[in-house]
Amino acid sequence: MTALQLENIRKVYQSGEGEIVAVDRASLEVGDAEIVALVGPSGSGKTTLLSIAGGLLSPSEGRVVVAGDDISGYDPKRLTKFRRESVGFVFQSVNLVPFLTARENLLVVAEFGRRDKKKSAARADQLLGELGLDKRKSNLPAQLSGGERQRVAVGRAFMNEPDLVLIDEPTSALDTKLGEQVMELIVTEVRARDTAAVIVTHDLRMTHYADRTLNITDGVLCDASTS
Amino acid sequence: MKVALLELRRRPWRFAPAVIALVLLTVLLLVLGGLLDGLYNGFTGALRAQPGQLLTYAADAKLSVVRSRIDAATTAEVKRVPGVEQVGGLGVALVGAKVPGQATEASVALFGYERAPHGVPAPPRQTGQVYADTSLKAYGVRAGQTLLLGPTQYTVEVVGWVSDTNFLIQGGLWGNVETWQAALASARPDQVLAPGTYQVLTVSTAAGADPTRVAAAIDVATGGTTHTVTRSFAVDSLPGIKQQRSTFNAIIYTTFFVAALVVALFFALLTLERIGMYAVFKAMGASSGQVFGQVVVQAIVIAALSFVLGAMLALAARGVIPAQVPLQLTGGRAIEVAVGLIVMSTLGSALSLRRVVGIDPATAIG
Numbered sequence: 001m002t003a004l005q006l007e008n009i010r011k012v013y014q015s016g017e018g019e020i021v022a023v024d025r026a027s028l029e030v031g032d033a034e035i036v037a038l039v040g041p042s043g044s045g046k047t048t049l050l051s052i053a054g055g056l057l058s059p060s061e062g063r064v065v066v067a068g069d070d071i072s073g074y075d076p077k078r079l080t081k082f083r084r085e086s087v088g089f090v091f092q093s094v095n096l097v098p099f100l101t102a103r104e105n106l107l108v109v110a111e112f113g114r115r116d117k118k119k120s121a122a123r124a125d126q127l128l129g130e131l132g133l134d135k136r137k138s139n140l141p142a143q144l145s146g147g148e149r150q151r152v153a154v155g156r157a158f159m160n161e162p163d164l165v166l167i168d169e170p171t172s173a174l175d176t177k178l179g180e181q182v183m184e185l186i187v188t189e190v191r192a193r194d195t196a197a198v199i200v201t202h203d204l205r206m207t208h209y210a211d212r213t214l215n216i217t218d219g220v221l222c223d224a225s226t227s
Numbered sequence: 228m229k230v231a232l233l234e235l236r237r238r239p240w241r242f243a244p245a246v247i248a249l250v251l252l253t254v255l256l257l258v259l260g261g262l263l264d265g266l267y268n269g270f271t272g273a274l275r276a277q278p279g280q281l282l283t284y285a286a287d288a289k290l291s292v293v294r295s296r297i298d299a300a301t302t303a304e305v306k307r308v309p310g311v312e313q314v315g316g317l318g319v320a321l322v323g324a325k326v327p328g329q330a331t332e333a334s335v336a337l338f339g340y341e342r343a344p345h346g347v348p349a350p351p352r353q354t355g356q357v358y359a360d361t362s363l364k365a366y367g368v369r370a371g372q373t374l375l376l377g378p379t380q381y382t383v384e385v386v387g388w389v390s391d392t393n394f395l396i397q398g399g400l401w402g403n404v405e406t407w408q409a410a411l412a413s414a415r416p417d418q419v420l421a422p423g424t425y426q427v428l429t430v431s432t433a434a435g436a437d438p439t440r441v442a443a444a445i446d447v448a449t450g451g452t453t454h455t456v457t458r459s460f461a462v463d464s465l466p467g468i469k470q471q472r473s474t475f476n477a478i479i480y481t482t483f484f485v486a487a488l489v490v491a492l493f494f495a496l497l498t499l500e501r502i503g504m505y506a507v508f509k510a511m512g513a514s515s516g517q518v519f520g521q522v523v524v525q526a527i528v529i530a531a532l533s534f535v536l537g538a539m540l541a542l543a544a545r546g547v548i549p550a551q552v553p554l555q556l557t558g559g560r561a562i563e564v565a566v567g568l569i570v571m572s573t574l575g576s577a578l579s580l581r582r583v584v585g586i587d588p589a590t591a592i593g
Contacts (some may be wrong), residue, residue: 047592056510056589077514083588084512091591095507099237100230108230112513140237160512168592 001068003164003196004030004053009062011048011219022048023059024219030164033194035187037210039201045219046200047168053198054087054166055079067163084113088157088195090186092169094149096141102152103128103137109159120159127155130192131185147178154186158193165190165197171206183209231521235528242525245493246533252486253537253568254544256479260560261541263475265553266396269362270471271462273336273394276344279313279431280438283445283455290454290464292319292394292427299423301449308448310436315342316404316425320411321397325375326367333366336394337376337383339407342429347389350403357406358387360399365550368398377414395465396553430455483571490526490575498522498579502586509588519583526576530569538565 011023023045040046051057063072096105110120128137131151171179187209190197207213288295306314318339323332343349392399412419432441442455
């Protein structure tokens, strides 16, 4: 089954009397357990495309299907529910809640989803264990290293058992060694759960972790490589 | 909601400015409310305690107990009116009282009564004996003491205590009719009353009788020489009562409004600071309602905590304010302030609703 299907996606912003085309007729299919890297320069439209795939933005034109559900016509309320249940995000600046411990940062996803508390706690502990954060789960983000924070963010993205994980510039704030460790971790987690992932990056050294790499320039998507 | 509570617990200093402001407003609300209650009770206690639904005044007294005089013939007329069950005479002498061992004179309202008010025993049999209102303890009055009333120093002995029976902020003393007449004659020799004359009549109506109709019938029966009103109307007609209440209430409502404003501004700023965090929450699937719920929960907890701290401060302040100041901190008033504060804080926090709803989850991703 296809985890993500983008068909002829167009995203246009009005600017005065003119238009800015952020994404232009982009089509993409990501299979289950497939990892796709999306690379491109700043302002090329990769984050916009990622936002559309994750239900954060609605396309001006085109069709978005995630795990068989066409979300293109969803209203904001249904998109919220979709994000809560079907997508996991790893944000560029990690964006952990500073006053919550590592474990609580994972559990907050369950709180918004009103999931079973016991099951959620067990899942959070399991994820943190897999991410090597067993002994750090009671620490606040400020007490964690950059890599540990990134790992917590990865754990949070998997907390709701998503069909699709969207990862925005996971290595931008990390040195090469740490960046590679984080990428390895992401790949391991994605593979272990048969989840599809789209990774936006401008760091070409990291693309070899993906099954496929797509280039986006001026909103136009093209296949760059296949691993 | 757990996130909101955890933030309060782990970052209490972030909320300190709002808590400090609300604590001070709570103290102000409790003290203002306490003064209002103290003044109201101090003014009206004696009338509120009267038995019967109606009070009959002389028509020309314009509902002033002090000016009113009702003679024996009029009292007899009143007793004959259909629907009237019981009638009792009441009189008051407003005088200064010298308390043994005290330099300052206490202002007292010495009542003579036929029918015992609520909470007051039957009139003492012995002339010169009185029950004193507990508020007079603040002036050094003790049971068994002899007080010297008025310029001629008419003596009365305190034989017991009653409470909430003051009149026009003067401590209530309750004796038999003869004691009142003697004290009045002693203080105002020009106003010696004829036997059987009172200032006001307390009237109880028969079961099933309409007090308003009975009041009208009494005034008709006395040829218009009386003005009979319900007890609550008489209380509200005391000089300055309505103005006092409306003035204090205006200040209290304004203070509640300021509390709402403080919370509104505080959370508006806090929401601005947290736009990034809320965008992440929304990106992870939190609804605007869930995010706004956190703001409301924090506003409610802050208001409740501020009330507790403010109430403790107000109680401490009560300890240092002179007992003569009519400040009454009551449970009812405290509940009113607590509820008002929480409601206004919730309303204040609602100002952030539009901003929270407007947060675009896409901003979380850059």
